Amino acid sequence: MDLRNGLRPLGSTPAEFEQDLLSNLYYRRGTTVESASAQDAYETLALTVRDRLAARRARTAAAHYESNPRWVYYLSAEYLLGPQLEQNLLYSGTTDLAPAALEALGFSAEEVAALDVEPGLGNGGLGRLAACLLDSLATLDIPAVGYGIRYDLGIFKQQFENGEQVERPDDWAFQGDPWEFPAPDDWQTVGFYGFVGPEGWVPGEIVHGEPSHLLVPGYGTETVNIVRLWRARAAPASFDLRRFSAGQYAEAVQEAVKAENISKVLYPDDSTDMGRELRLKQQYFLVSCSLRDIVRRFRLRNADWADFPAKTVIQLNDTHPTLAIPELIRLLVDEEKLEWEQAWSIVRQTFAYTCHTLLPEALETWPVEMLGRLLPRHLEIIYTINEALLAEVRARFPGDLDRVRRMSLIQEEPQRRVRMANLAVTGTFKVNGVAELHSQLLTSTTFADFAALWPDRFTNVTNGVSPRRFVRLANPGLSALISEGLGSDDWLRDLSLLSNLAPLAGDASFRSRWRAEKRHAKADLGLGDPGAVLDVMIKRFHEYKRQQLKLLHVITLYQRLRNDPARFGVPRTVLFGGKAAPAYDAAKSIIRLINAVSATVAADPRTSGLLRVVFPANYNVTLAERIIPAADLSEQISMAGKEASGTGNMKLALNGAVTIGTLDGANVEIRDRVGADNFFLFGLDTPAAAALRASDYRPRTHYDSDEELRAALDAILSGEFGGVGQDVAHSLLDRDEYLTLADYRSYVDKQDEVAAAWQNQEQWTRMSILNTAGSGFFSADRTVADYLARIWRAEPVRP
Numbered sequence: 001m002d003l004r005n006g007l008r009p010l011g012s013t014p015a016e017f018e019q020d021l022l023s024n025l026y027y028r029r030g031t032t033v034e035s036a037s038a039q040d041a042y043e044t045l046a047l048t049v050r051d052r053l054a055a056r057r058a059r060t061a062a063a064h065y066e067s068n069p070r071w072v073y074y075l076s077a078e079y080l081l082g083p084q085l086e087q088n089l090l091y092s093g094t095t096d097l098a099p100a101a102l103e104a105l106g107f108s109a110e111e112v113a114a115l116d117v118e119p120g121l122g123n124g125g126l127g128r129l130a131a132c133l134l135d136s137l138a139t140l141d142i143p144a145v146g147y148g149i150r151y152d153l154g155i156f157k158q159q160f161e162n163g164e165q166v167e168r169p170d171d172w173a174f175q176g177d178p179w180e181f182p183a184p185d186d187w188q189t190v191g192f193y194g195f196v197g198p199e200g201w202v203p204g205e206i207v208h209g210e211p212s213h214l215l216v217p218g219y220g221t222e223t224v225n226i227v228r229l230w231r232a233r234a235a236p237a238s239f240d241l242r243r244f245s246a247g248q249y250a251e252a253v254q255e256a257v258k259a260e261n262i263s264k265v266l267y268p269d270d271s272t273d274m275g276r277e278l279r280l281k282q283q284y285f286l287v288s289c290s291l292r293d294i295v296r297r298f299r300l301r302n303a304d305w306a307d308f309p310a311k312t313v314i315q316l317n318d319t320h321p322t323l324a325i326p327e328l329i330r331l332l333v334d335e336e337k338l339e340w341e342q343a344w345s346i347v348r349q350t351f352a353y354t355c356h357t358l359l360p361e362a363l364e365t366w367p368v369e370m371l372g373r374l375l376p377r378h379l380e381i382i383y384t385i386n387e388a389l390l391a392e393v394r395a396r397f398p399g400d401l402d403r404v405r406r407m408s409l410i411q412e413e414p415q416r417r418v419r420m421a422n423l424a425v426t427g428t429f430k431v432n433g434v435a436e437l438h439s440q441l442l443t444s445t446t447f448a449d450f451a452a453l454w455p456d457r458f459t460n461v462t463n464g465v466s467p468r469r470f471v472r473l474a475n476p477g478l479s480a481l482i483s484e485g486l487g488s489d490d491w492l493r494d495l496s497l498l499s500n501l502a503p504l505a506g507d508a509s510f511r512s513r514w515r516a517e518k519r520h521a522k523a524d525l526g527l528g529d530p531g532a533v534l535d536v537m538i539k540r541f542h543e544y545k546r547q548q549l550k551l552l553h554v555i556t557l558y559q560r561l562r563n564d565p566a567r568f569g570v571p572r573t574v575l576f577g578g579k580a581a582p583a584y585d586a587a588k589s590i591i592r593l594i595n596a597v598s599a600t601v602a603a604d605p606r607t608s609g610l611l612r613v614v615f616p617a618n619y620n621v622t623l624a625e626r627i628i629p630a631a632d633l634s635e636q637i638s639m640a641g642k643e644a645s646g647t648g649n650m651k652l653a654l655n656g657a658v659t660i661g662t663l664d665g666a667n668v669e670i671r672d673r674v675g676a677d678n679f680f681l682f683g684l685d686t687p688a689a690a691a692l693r694a695s696d697y698r699p700r701t702h703y704d705s706d707e708e709l710r711a712a713l714d715a716i717l718s719g720e721f722g723g724v725g726q727d728v729a730h731s732l733l734d735r736d737e738y739l740t741l742a743d744y745r746s747y748v749d750k751q752d753e754v755a756a757a758w759q760n761q762e763q764w765t766r767m768s769i770l771n772t773a774g775s776g777f778f779s780a781d782r783t784v785a786d787y788l789a790r791i792w793r794a795e796p797v798r799p
């Protein structure tokens, strides 16, 4: 019998599912119906669902082995996968079976579902993008593996104490993770420190990487891919038995604890460079384990290094995994004994790099001293790459010393540092930005010198989001209405079909049902006042994103309510969600001020039923899936030229929220597609903002000339809001790095247009439907299709 094809199929009837649940409870969880806790029931349900996907996984792996395809490997320090239960129920076709089977065994399905903890292994957009791309790769049947780190502590849990953000550890896997398959046999060895001797690198510290994987099912297909996450384990030799025997217990495990710290915690930084040695160790740990695993997989079906680039493309998600470039050279030259030229050629055909930022302070650099101490051989390799790079620059641009200085992989002043973005551009065959505007700005500013040298290397791939998670799972009511309107649910695999909703915007009965769905979603959130606009700003806190601009608008509305009610507009619930990096004081001050304004507004009876400011703590994927369906207005108000793309903007537009936004990131493309009439545009565009910043900008002139702006800032300065936030006001008045005051009037006036539009609910609903209808482009399936056509060139393999 062919065992691979002899797998007993798992049943799809309610009785079979119930039977499997019961046997898993007995045989795998090792408990009984009588004594099972809700946690037992949850873990057992997870196993029962996972088994159905594992069967598909086995068939996928067999098909992949058989075809020896070109593989896409995605290297990312972050994955924000979101809760797994609901998604895996949907993808395995067991959504209806599970609650019934649980109830039959005497458990509350709701209580059990609430135990599904999201693995918060990322900060924000970059980590969530990685998760959406994996979902789409599987949906498109592309052979792919995501590699990452299995942090013990994910992104911190945010709480508010006296309105201030406090961070608590997120021990997400405390109860174990039932979705995860440990794969201890595939462990790897990683070296650090030491020296380069005649025989090559002799590391001074050895750490083991132990992998586990999660299943990544495709939607509407058999394919199940994996994401493989590495956990650091001390090498057994690091346990000091001599000390232990001498009663020095803490000292005996000291080395082991240090080694395992590498995968202890996710750095809670979004868009700024975090220069810490442990972070560099994490990056190399990810890269070293993953590359060895990629080579192991290559060798299952291939023998000749010359075939490696044809069978492998490795995408670097930002610069965090850039050490993969010198690491692959080291493996090929030092261990496989290839010539440098061949190794370098293989590297430059294998890697591609995605840049996610425009903030100069977010471009990673590492002190030469630190990198050389931690990874002495890699520093040598980087120097060799740099010599070749600078020789090419000198040959192309003779005498242009300044250009050589700018392009060097080594920054000299004020401290010698390795520029990871320059290394990433030099060691890859394609570099992409994440929205049209962003990619243009990369080649005209950040990477202008490299684009002059290698113009064909640069391309764009506009971000996208998973329609399964962010429409179907997050918003089942609206999804059902869309399927009814379109006559099928094919849109979940081809989101461009949403354009066929456009004619329904003219159908009054469809509009009324659309409105009803939006209202249901608001009621589910507990923000059920159907007359109030739900105005949402959900994203990480950063000054360039300008939560402070939204807050100034809120204060202005509050003051109008008190002094000039005729100008107030329409009832509004303003919802903020997001975390600030723990060390980012200015962002934390903005959070504190928002909470103070929220309290002041709530305590004032004059605002009742008209203005509310809500700020649920700990915004994460789970919360996003509840907020996004309910939103009427989407705040995308960053200073133009600063937000690389944004992806929350896409999720909100797809769910029928209308955007108020600047011409920044992917807002530009959203507006093009949903139509300028269905988008509230305001503010300076990128050239105007850049010109203003280059001139001698005086934020105080806006304070002096705009009465409402002055009143809002004065209210903060006077201590009216719990006596906090003066630092926020001062920073705006004295510096205003992100031109908040320059855009205030344009923003507030545009918000008055929003209020007027809301008063015509038929017209608003039309806009809402046209936002959904126009957003089909923003599927991560399309993003993956673009990566395939422009960069990856991999073909589907169907199990």
Ligand code: Z16
Pocket: 123, 124, 125, 126, 127, 129, 269, 270, 271, 272, 318, 356, 357, 362, 434, 463, 643, 644, 645, 646, 647, 665
């Ligand atoms: C991140 O989430 C992003 C950029 C970055 O340099 C670091 C992190 Cl952790 C975000 C961008 O800010 C956002 O505009 C973009 O949509 C997202 O990455 C995905 O590309």
